[in-house]
Amino acid sequence: MAWSMTQARAEDAYRHATARKAAQLGAAVLVLVILVLVDLATGPSGMSIADVWTALLAGPSGEDRAAATILWQLRLPQTIMGILVGGCLGIAGLQMQTILDNPLASPFTLGFSASAGFGAALAIMFGNFAWLPAYLAVPLSAFAMTVLACFIVYVIAVWRGATPEMLVLAGITVLFFFQSLQSLLQFMASPEVLQQIVFWLFGSMLKATWTSVTVCGVIMIACLPIIVRDSWNLTALRLGDANAASLGLNVRALRKRTFLTVALLTSAAVSFVGTIGFVGLIAPHVGRALVGEDHRYGLPMAAVSGAIILIAASVIGKAISPERLFRLASSPPSPAFQC
Amino acid sequence: MSVSDAGNRALKTRGLGVQRGGKTIIAGVDLTLSGGLVTAVVGPNGAGKSTLLAALAGALPCAGEIVLEGVSTASGKSPATWRVGYMPQAQTLRTRLTVLEVLLLGRREQLGWRVSDMDLAMAREMVAHFRLEAISDQPMTRLSGGQQQMVLLAQRLMREPDLLILDEPTSALDLHHQLAVLDRIRAYARRTGAVVVAAIHDLGLATRNCDRVALVHGGTVRSFGEPEEVLTREMVGDVYRVELDTYRNSLGRSVNIPVSAVLEPVQTENKSA
Numbered sequence: 001m002a003w004s005m006t007q008a009r010a011e012d013a014y015r016h017a018t019a020r021k022a023a024q025l026g027a028a029v030l031v032l033v034i035l036v037l038v039d040l041a042t043g044p045s046g047m048s049i050a051d052v053w054t055a056l057l058a059g060p061s062g063e064d065r066a067a068a069t070i071l072w073q074l075r076l077p078q079t080i081m082g083i084l085v086g087g088c089l090g091i092a093g094l095q096m097q098t099i100l101d102n103p104l105a106s107p108f109t110l111g112f113s114a115s116a117g118f119g120a121a122l123a124i125m126f127g128n129f130a131w132l133p134a135y136l137a138v139p140l141s142a143f144a145m146t147v148l149a150c151f152i153v154y155v156i157a158v159w160r161g162a163t164p165e166m167l168v169l170a171g172i173t174v175l176f177f178f179q180s181l182q183s184l185l186q187f188m189a190s191p192e193v194l195q196q197i198v199f200w201l202f203g204s205m206l207k208a209t210w211t212s213v214t215v216c217g218v219i220m221i222a223c224l225p226i227i228v229r230d231s232w233n234l235t236a237l238r239l240g241d242a243n244a245a246s247l248g249l250n251v252r253a254l255r256k257r258t259f260l261t262v263a264l265l266t267s268a269a270v271s272f273v274g275t276i277g278f279v280g281l282i283a284p285h286v287g288r289a290l291v292g293e294d295h296r297y298g299l300p301m302a303a304v305s306g307a308i309i310l311i312a313a314s315v316i317g318k319a320i321s322p323e324r325l326f327r328l329a330s331s332p333p334s335p336a337f338q339c
Numbered sequence: 340m341s342v343s344d345a346g347n348r349a350l351k352t353r354g355l356g357v358q359r360g361g362k363t364i365i366a367g368v369d370l371t372l373s374g375g376l377v378t379a380v381v382g383p384n385g386a387g388k389s390t391l392l393a394a395l396a397g398a399l400p401c402a403g404e405i406v407l408e409g410v411s412t413a414s415g416k417s418p419a420t421w422r423v424g425y426m427p428q429a430q431t432l433r434t435r436l437t438v439l440e441v442l443l444l445g446r447r448e449q450l451g452w453r454v455s456d457m458d459l460a461m462a463r464e465m466v467a468h469f470r471l472e473a474i475s476d477q478p479m480t481r482l483s484g485g486q487q488q489m490v491l492l493a494q495r496l497m498r499e500p501d502l503l504i505l506d507e508p509t510s511a512l513d514l515h516h517q518l519a520v521l522d523r524i525r526a527y528a529r530r531t532g533a534v535v536v537a538a539i540h541d542l543g544l545a546t547r548n549c550d551r552v553a554l555v556h557g558g559t560v561r562s563f564g565e566p567e568e569v570l571t572r573e574m575v576g577d578v579y580r581v582e583l584d585t586y587r588n589s590l591g592r593s594v595n596i597p598v599s600a601v602l603e604p605v606q607t608e609n610k611s612a
């Protein structure tokens with residue numbers, strides 16, 4: 001009798017804790033939705049909320065051409081891209097911190113930012129005579145270089161064993177390698193090109209288009225099955241390699257698989273909007289602090305936190321310097337808008 | 340699982356050997372561990388106990404043969420599908436997962452996205468069995484070393500293993516919990532017919548609370564059998580390099596108590612040269 005009572009209490013406590021995590025996740029999504037609405041409703045054009053609402057309902061080919069363009073060609077893709085990039089980097093960051101068992105790790109620990117930067121710089125400098133328009137050539141080149149960096153780290157990791165130490169060492173090697181190549185390009189570049197490169201390096205949602213939203217969204221959705229499938233496994237990995245392995249988990253395979261997912265998510269995020277470093281570091285911490293280390297809740301929480309951070313940054317940015325945003329919206333924007 | 344096929348389960352090794360870093364750590368181990376019994380693996384530091392257990396658990400590549408027998412085909416299992424619960428030697432945990440979450444992870448293979456009522460009921464039962472009620476929602480980092488050890492052991496039992504391999508499961512436990520945990524493990528072996536092996540340093544515990552003892556020394560099994568047959572005064576004195584006194588306890592049994600370490604003269608440079 002006493003037994004069954006304590007047992008029932010333990011179950012209640014667990015279900016209760018789980019329900020609380022779900023509620024927190026719901027609350028975070030609500031905050032995100034509100035921020036998204038605020039973000040869509042604010043901007044240098046001074047459209048009223050009613051105008052924004054009308055333009056939203058009217059669709060991309062609405063009668064008020066100016067409003068339709070502002071909302072459907074600028075604000076919506078930028079905001080959605082902010083959600084996607086924040087989500088990708090939040091998830092990738094938590095996965096990285098878990099597989100490297102290191103709270104200071106981020107998606108960029110393995111050199112993906114430097115490789116993307118080099119790829120972008122390469123396309124900005126030499127892409128003029130290519131058959132691709134710059135707005136596609138730059139992200140493609142950034143993406144390709146990130147995949148290359150990922151491949152190098154992966155080969156080293158497979159060759160020397162996919163331990164956290166080996167992954168970090170290989171990643172730092174790749175980071176310095178691409179960073180020096182990027183410095184070389186910057187040194188060789190003319191002042192105008194240099195400015196463009198530096199602008200790319202400052203991450204900014206202003207670069208977002210429907211193309212980038214689509215690509216980033218598709219990659220994120222493609223990664224979802226793996227993310228969902230491995231969420232219990234990543235939770236088990238928190239017990240340490242030996243314990244996780246003795247629970248029947250193939251730790252090395254999990255590390256490699258997760259590493260590839262991180263590479264995909266990260267390159268999808270940074271190729272279009274530049275390197276946005278801190279989200280991938282902070283969002284996982286926020287997620288863990290709120291819902292603990294159960295990755296079923298930690299991963300979505302990190303994703304939502306990442307999105308909240310980016311959209312909040314955008315809202316605050318617009319509130320601080322609306323006139324500068326307006327001035328720079330057409331020609332190359334300044335570092336003021338890095339997220 | 341019926342009692343009859345529980346009775347004739349066994350793990351057999353033939354010429355089992357493990358090499359690490361080009362060095363032979365264990366060699367020529369021939370053992371037969373019967374189901375339903377708890378076998379204590381004892382031996383000095385560095386003897387190869389952990390290595391032997393890891394090899395049995397399939398966590399280390401090894402030479403020779405490990406045969407798992409006696410799971411009747413009627414139960415629908417081939418030996419290859421034996422469920423293994425292996426607990427490596429004590430490690431410090433840095434996770435803030437709660438005790439209940441850690442217990443649930445023992446069911447990793449069965450867990451769905453939503454934790455089933457059955458898995459949760461099992462976890463609750465473990466919490467009650469190991470008297471963890473007061474700490475069941477605490478993060479692991481806030482537990483003492485002994486509490487962590489008990490949670491990890493309970494987690495392995497959550498797997499309902501056919502082969503339970505425990506590397507020093509009692510090393511951080513107090514007197515009461517050492518006995519309680521071994522009782523629990525023994526009851527589990529009796530009830531399920533599982534093969535249970537545990538590395539233990541306390542020879543008294545191994546003698547009184549285990550069914551068989553395997554004495555490991557220098558990378559091989561020096562002696563295997565009933566505790567009293569294996570842990571004789573001469574054998575223990577020789578393998579552990581200690582002086583023993585023999586007493587008679589209240590049941591009239593003789594008990595060996597180690598009283599001092601036998602120190603070899605220190606080898607000087609000159610001598611060895």
Ligand SMILES: Nc1ncnc2c1ncn2[C@@H]1O[C@H](COP(=O)(O)OP(=O)(O)OP(=O)(O)O)[C@@H](O)[C@H]1O
Pocket residue numbers: 359360362364382383384385386387388389390391428
């Ligand atoms: N990774 C390794 N590489 C090479 N040698 C190893 C490795 N791990 C252990 N050894 C060696 O294998 C031998 C047996 O080690 P093992 O850990 O099995 O001993 P043990 O009997 O469990 O000791 P203890 O009682 O201290 O736990 C030791 O001499 C040790 O130096």
Ligand SMILES: [Mg+2]
Pocket residue numbers: 388389390428506538
């Ligand atoms: Mg050991």
